[in-house]
Structure formats: structure tokens, C-alpha cells
Amino acid sequence: NAGVTQTPKFQVLKTGQSMTLQCAQDMNHNSMYWYRQDPGMGLRLIYYSASEGTTDKGEVPNGYNVSRLNKREFSLRLESAAPSQTSVYFCASSEGQGAYYEQYFGPGTRLTVT
Amino acid sequence: DAKTTQPPSMDCAEGRAANLPCNHSTISGNEYVYWYRQIHSQGPQYIIHGLKNNETNEMASLIITEDRKSSTLILPHATLRDTAVYYCIVRPDTGSSNTGKLIFGQGTTLQVKP
Numbered sequence: 001n002a003g004v005t006q007t008p009k010f011q012v013l014k015t016g017q018s019m020t021l022q023c024a025q026d027m028n029h030n031s032m033y034w035y036r037q038d039p040g041m042g043l044r045l046i047y048y049s050a051s052e053g054t055t056d057k058g059e060v061p062n063g064y065n066v067s068r069l070n071k072r073e074f075s076l077r078l079e080s081a082a083p084s085q086t087s088v089y090f091c092a093s094s095e096g097q098g099a100y101y102e103q104y105f106g107p108g109t110r111l112t113v114t
Numbered sequence: 115d116a117k118t119t120q121p122p123s124m125d126c127a128e129g130r131a132a133n134l135p136c137n138h139s140t141i142s143g144n145e146y147v148y149w150y151r152q153i154h155s156q157g158p159q160y161i162i163h164g165l166k167n168n169e170t171n172e173m174a175s176l177i178i179t180e181d182r183k184s185s186t187l188i189l190p191h192a193t194l195r196d197t198a199v200y201y202c203i204v205r206p207d208t209g210s211s212n213t214g215k216l217i218f219g220q221g222t223t224l225q226v227k228p
Binding site: 035042045048099100102103104105108 | 144145146148155156157158159160163201205206215216217218219220221
């Protein structure tokens, strides 16, 4: 039982390049989330998927797109990377969307955009 | 969402109990108190959550005051591996309209010393 896994662990992009961050969970959870954490800051929600087949914007969605590929996988795409997107990206999952359900986080992807 | 207030830092001797306070004086009736921690460079780790009653699991105990305006996370026998930033988060349970997002503040940096 690996929990939440993320690939890659590290990535360096040039401004304007695109990439997809991958996330998978093996806990049969319905809800999945993407957060970003800037240095010295708390996490901010980018996008979330309450259940398979649905996605919604969080508080900082600009410059990102997501795909809930199936129940296990939730990917985050940067179409044209900008230096402001330099951050650590965390994927999380939970059994349900409500406050009763705890979220479990992956190890993160450290992205630098030059 | 209710705001939380935590001390920025605390020290604890290894083997002793670590008591981390959190003030959430504007909490409302349907809001849960959550605790997460983040060990350097890792994803946030769920610790415990509660609504009204005190809770205990294999990691920690959560003591919520009767008026629910404050809570304390107790790590009964702190070890060096418990050195981390601890986040107290208040989450409203508003059913399907809830994004499920976690709002991380600055947290308390707990330093466990030998």
C-alpha cells in the first residue's frame, strides 16, 4: 500500500515549456486535490476532483489544467510554465469531500521554472 | 472559515510530552479541528481531527475545550523525529458545497531536543 505517489520528484523547466505532474493513489479514495506550497508559506489549493469524472477550480487555478484520468489518477498540467509557478506541488486524496474525511498527501514535486 | 492562532515555535525535551496549543475562538458548530504536521521537505501528514469530543489515536491526543474555542494537541512521548511544523486547521462541513480544501496557516515549529 504505497498511499499517494507523485512523479517526478524534481523538475526544472524553462519559461514557456509545458509539463504534466502525475499523481496516483491506491486507497480507493473518491476525492483528489492539487496544492502548491511556496517557500515559507502554507499550502494553497489549485484544483480538486470530488469524484471520478469531475474537476473544479480551487483558489489559484490560473495557468494550470487537470485531468481525472480514472479513480486512481489525477494529473496537473502546466501549458506554458512561468517563473511564478516555481513551487512545491503536493497531491492529496481523501475518501470523501466533507470535513469528516482526512486528506493524505504525496511526497511532492519540486518544480523550478527559469 | 474560522481563523486559528498558534505560537510560532516551541521546544520540547525528548521523551517528554509535547503540548501544542491552538486558538480558534470564532469556530462554529459544524467546523472540525484538524491537526497536520510537515516534516522538512515532506508532504503534510495527517495526525488527528475532532468535532467536540477529545480524540486519541496511535500518534496523538486532541483535547478540545468545552466551548470549542481552543484545543491542544498532545504528543505523549516526543522523539527527535517529531521535529516538524504542526498545523491546526478548522474545516467547515458544508456537504456537497464544500471544496474539501485545507487552509494551512503558519503553524508551530516544534523542535524536540535531546
